[in-house]
Amino acid sequence: VYQLLANPVRVSEQVSGAVILVLDVTEKQEAEKMRREFSANVSHELKTPLMSISGYAEIIENGMVRQEDIQNFAGRIHTEASRLSALVEDIIRLSRLDEAGEDELPMEPTDLYEICEDVRSHLSKSAADQKVTFGFRGVRAEITGVRQVLYEMVYNLCDNAIKYNRPGGRADLILDVVNGRPKITVKDNGIGIAKEDIDRIFERFYRVDKSHSRETGGTGLGLSIVKHGAILHNAKVTVDSEPGKGTDIEIVFN
């Protein structure tokens, strides 16, 4: 690539065609590498709950558990199965975002206020369980988009604002229109994110604290779905966070 670019004298239509081809190959190789890494991560992430499930089941099967502990073991199997199910659903959501054509993800006029209302009502119980006050305020706003994907984006951000919080904390969902552009803000006064992690949280399976994410049922894919959803809608996502103080995440649509 360098040689071709560094030799402008010889640039002709043919050569510039070759440059594009070479870059295309590099891009394909990069995409292929990312796919391989993703597959390796997926199989690791799937195996973890599966191994727990088969381990607990085997112990019960061999009669190695006291009668009074069976319920406890069944509960663990249930938790791991739910985790597995959440993981499979997120993997499917993400691959649909990556690979689906326009037919599968039809863009249509979508009411953002209604989506925010839906997310608020679906997460109110989980917020109450975690003793986090979760509020929504907003104005009416509509964009051309894919309803299901927009719902998943707002849901994942609010779910995080509630999960990575503390009893007595707050999580707020705000829908504004600024300079004619709809803006969704999710802010919390929870645990916050360190500077060095902010750049990485949108990577697939990246978690700042793996055990906390597992405890709260996180898949490590929530923010990757937000990122790919933002790309699909030509929206910009910004994160502002301080450990111990809280996190603000904004999505601005065009």
Ligand code: ADP
């Ligand atoms: P997870 O399923 O683990 O929540 P996400 O992709 O949604 O995965 O988020 C990636 C990581 O970013 C989380 O594991 C968590 O460490 C961090 N994170 C995301 N949102 C917040 C937040 N509001 N406050 C603090 N940490 C957060």
